[in-house]
Amino acid sequence: DVKVTQSSRYLVKRTGEKVFLECVQDMDHENMFWYRQDPGLGLRLIYFSYDVKMKEKGDIPEGYSVSREKKERFSLILESASTNQTSMYLCASSLVDGTSGSTDTQYFGPGTRLTVL
Amino acid sequence: AQSVTQLGSHVSVSEGALVLLRCNYSSSVPPYLFWYVQYPNQGLQLLLKYTSAATLVKGINGFEAEFKKSETSFHLTKPSAHMSDAAEYFCAVGYSQGGSEKLVFGKGTRLTVNP
Numbered sequence: 430d431v432k433v434t435q436s437s438r439y440l441v442k443r444t445g446e447k448v449f450l451e452c453v454q455d456m457d458h459e460n461m462f463w464y465r466q467d468p469g470l471g472l473r474l475i476y477f478s479y480d481v482k483m484k485e486k487g488d489i490p491e492g493y494s495v496s497r498e499k500k501e502r503f504s505l506i507l508e509s510a511s512t513n514q515t516s517m518y519l520c521a522s523s524l525v526d527g528t529s530g531s532t533d534t535q536y537f538g539p540g541t542r543l544t545v546l
Numbered sequence: 547a548q549s550v551t552q553l554g555s556h557v558s559v560s561e562g563a564l565v566l567l568r569c570n571y572s573s574s575v576p577p578y579l580f581w582y583v584q585y586p587n588q589g590l591q592l593l594l595k596y597t598s599a600a601t602l603v604k605g606i607n608g609f610e611a612e613f614k615k616s617e618t619s620f621h622l623t624k625p626s627a628h629m630s631d632a633a634e635y636f637c638a639v640g641y642s643q644g645g646s647e648k649l650v651f652g653k654g655t656r657l658t659v660n661p
Contacts, residue, residue, distance in 0.1 A: 477648065535590075
């Protein structure tokens with residue numbers, strides 16, 4: 430079974446703090462993703478990475494950065510947390526399916542509910 | 547550009563009744579379509595995936611979805627709802643960008659099952 434783990438289920442931080450959210454996958458997937466989920470807005474892509482040290486901005490990258498130093502680990506960084514970054518953060522990973530040409534399934538972690546006070 | 551519209555942010559059914567969750571997509575290329583389910587306080591779990599092999603796709607927990615190109619739809623159904631089906635359901639369309647396959651999600655439909 431694919432397993433995607435996230436370092437914390439719940440996190441409370443103060444405005445201005447630097448916040449690290451960690452994600453680890455155990456299936457040797459090339460692709461990793463960070464989303465935020467807000468009621469009524471669904472999932473929105475923050476950043477993704479298709480290889481070690483490679484990253485691409487998603488739809489809402491402002492206020493966030495990422496790091497991928499090892500294939501299995503993808504970190505989301507909030508340089509200076511703000512109250513509007515209170516949200517559920519979901520990490521996902523997927524394999525690059527070069528044979529079928531299809532979009533492969535993304536496997537999700539349990540999420541980190543971040544509250545910024 | 548790819549987009550997904552889920553009609554109805556909230557659907558309520560009685561236990562044993564038909565479940566129908568609607569999803570319409572917009573895609574400039576042949577779509578890869580997904581339904582995910584999210585139970586309370588959990589991440590997303592794949593229900594089923596359409597990759598053009600067959601228009602009727604069967605998934606886990608008795609769910610299925612039918613791809614209709616003419617209607618650009620991929621509605622999710624289950625003949626008989628169970629209390630354990632109460633969750634939020636997300637439709638998504640896949641596409642490639644920057645060497646990676648990405649997903650665009652709908653805003654979700656929360657399913658309530660009444661006893």
